[in-house]
Amino acid sequence: MQKFLTRFFLFLLISFLVYCVLLFFWGHLLPQRYKPNLNYRIGSYGNMYTRMAEVKNVHQPDILILGSSHAYRGFDVRIFERANYETFNMGSSSQTPVQTRLLLKRYLNDINPGFVIFEVSPEALASDGVESAVDVIANDKNDFRSVLMTLKINNIKVYNTLLYAFMNELFNVNKNFEEPIVKPKRNDTYIPGGYVEKKMKYYTSKTKPEKTFEFKDMQLEAFEKIIADLKRKEIEFILVYTPVTNDLYNSFTNIESFDSIMHTHGDYYNFNEIMQLTDTLHFYDSEHLNQAGVRKFNYRLLKLLKANDYIK
DSSP: OHHHHHHHHHHHHHHHHHHHHHHHHHHHHSOGGGOTTOOOOTTOTTOHHHHHHHHTTOOSOSEEEESSHHHHTTOOHHHHHHTTOOEEEOOOTTOOHHHHHHHHHHHHHHHOOSEEEEEOOHHHHHOOSHHHHHHHHHHSOOOHHHHHHHHHHOOHHHHHHHHHHHHHHHTTTTTTOOOOSEETTTTEEEETTTEEEEOOOOOOOOOOOOBOOOOOHHHHHHHHHHHHHHHHTTOEEEEEEOOOOHHHHTTBSOHHHHHHHHHTTSOEEEHHHHOOOOHHHHBSSSSOBOHHHHHHHHHHHHHHHHHTTOOO
16 A cells, blocks of 8 residues: 555656646747747836835835726826825736735835735625736745635646746746836837836727626635734725726616625725716726826825825
């Protein structure tokens, strides 16, 4: 029996090593269309690589911003700086509470912000977290917390991407990688502090089908733990639902349920109800503000912060 178990575990070990080698060459040699279950895109959409390089030198800002692309495309750090608030935006593409908590576990103690703006949305609570997980894995360091996140999401694409990332780090594959600040094909410019400015563009209104969100237990659990962590560290925060287009917002059938969850966890502001923007003037797609919309939203938010004396 002992001999059988020894051979069995040896077989598993050899199989795992062979799989890792094949995965490494598969990832490096084949185009993306041939590797649907591996999505390692360093320096990809959203400038996460540059943001994570910068965050390591951020200490005691007045405001730390958390959330998805609604965060890093919706909160212009330059506008906050002109209002005398030092700000860092730690948003990432499709970031869900699972990834937000991972990033806070890594960096919150070193950043030690005075105040947190946590961008929230029903999409984040209903997401499987795969897109954000592979983005964080490819563009930040990986450690035991990456493994825990991968186990929680339990998706083959995330497992493969993490293994591939570990091998790239082992062989120092990305030592000479530099992410461009300006990405002309995407019309994006990275602004120090974490914001990504999109070249001015306007949205064309479209009718959206109705959508009912089913919030995932793992996202609700991660969200509650984030709130508990911020309270335990005595860091004041607000929850902000950034504006989306009216045609998209009106297609959601259970916003009241989402609003109710948010209100029970802290000071929550749904800017889709607080201010009225024009779809064709203030957005570049159904979910993201263009620069004109960002300015209107940010100035309205700053007015709210000052009126409620949130930031000392």
